[in-house]
């Protein structure tokens with residue numbers, strides 16, 4: 496044997512895993528003149544992820560196929576955020592798009608876990624790699640922010656403070672891993688609908704802007720134990736999500752009865768996150784929540800994890 500190896504086959508496609516996000520702290524301020532709400536949030540990427548695969552179709556156009564969670568209910572045309580992302584990269588590069596995108600979805604649709612934003616971030620990365628487009632971080636961030644407030648974080652992953660409408664990011668060097676049980680529900684909540692409900696409740700004097708993220712950031716930076724973290728989780732959208740879907744209250748209560756350290760609505764809901772002490776506790780808790788019923792699906796996840804452009 497001469498030790499020669501066969502030449503590597505040219506890559507046929509690019510596959511990118513993109514994590515879901517949670518907001519361990521979600522402070523919502525007043526609506527701004529542009530209709531968006533000022534945020535003071537801490538994002539964290541978790542191990543539940545979608546996979547975006549891009550390959551050449553051999554003729555101009557953007558084609559989307561979808562498998563997994565909610566595949567049948569999602570648009571495969573311009574209405575899909577991944578389609579818009581591919582189009583933006585082609586426009587930026589000044590080329591005709593030529594791509595078959597496949598989205599393998601595990602992140603529940605309209606669940607408050609940024610599933611659509613994750614696919615948009617994945618398509619930005621996958622198409623720029625497939626078409627060999629040189630694009631700097633700042634430009635990628637600008638395109639991402641144009642697609643949605645959560646998309647810049649979905650590119651980065653890890654842990655970060657989000658301000659502005661959520662698109663201005665400051666990375667947080669988290670030391671540690673936290674374990675969650677993620678319980679999805681049969682219903683969905685549209686993000687703008689939930690923000691409107693926050694405004695409506697505030698007119699009645701319910702809810703306030705939790706602007707201060709210092710304590711929870713410090714907990715992540717110092718690797719606080721799960722019990723301490725549980726006391727610091729905040730979501731200013733939680734009351735609105737529960738007001739829109741009152742059945743969330745019993746799901747949350749059930750998880751607490753089964754031993755969760757705390758129950759936390761994910762973003763604009765309706766997914767509920769239960770914090771566990773460690774992986775062993777998370778496995779046992781997930782089993783008990785499944786047996787109890789009331790959730791559509793129950794997943795284990797840990798965070799933080801890196802994003803596709805980290």
Ligand SMILES: C[C@](O)(CO)[C@H](O)COP(=O)(O)OP(=O)(O)OC[C@H]1O[C@@H](n2ccc(N)nc2=O)[C@H](O)[C@@H]1O
Pocket residue numbers: 518521530531532533534536607609612642643644645646659660661686687690762763
């Ligand atoms: C609830 C969160 O997931 C928390 O991270 C995000 O704020 C939602 O971000 P997103 O889904 O990327 O939302 P976008 O696509 O930017 O905006 C959708 C709609 O949500 C509302 N919206 C969104 C972000 C924000 N800071 N204020 C808002 O009021 C607006 O009505 C907007 O038209």
Ligand SMILES: Nc1ncnc2c1ncn2[C@@H]1O[C@H](COP(=O)(O)OP(=O)(O)OP(=O)(O)O)[C@@H](O)[C@H]1O
Pocket residue numbers: 569570574575576577598603604605606607608609610611612614615645684686762763764
């Ligand atoms: N690739 C996609 N995956 C999921 N939803 C998409 C996608 N493209 C467009 N959408 C649309 O976006 C809507 C919201 O979907 P998404 O799953 O991002 O919600 P979400 O997790 O609540 O978002 P967020 O946490 O950012 O508020 C869906 O109802 C769907 O019609």
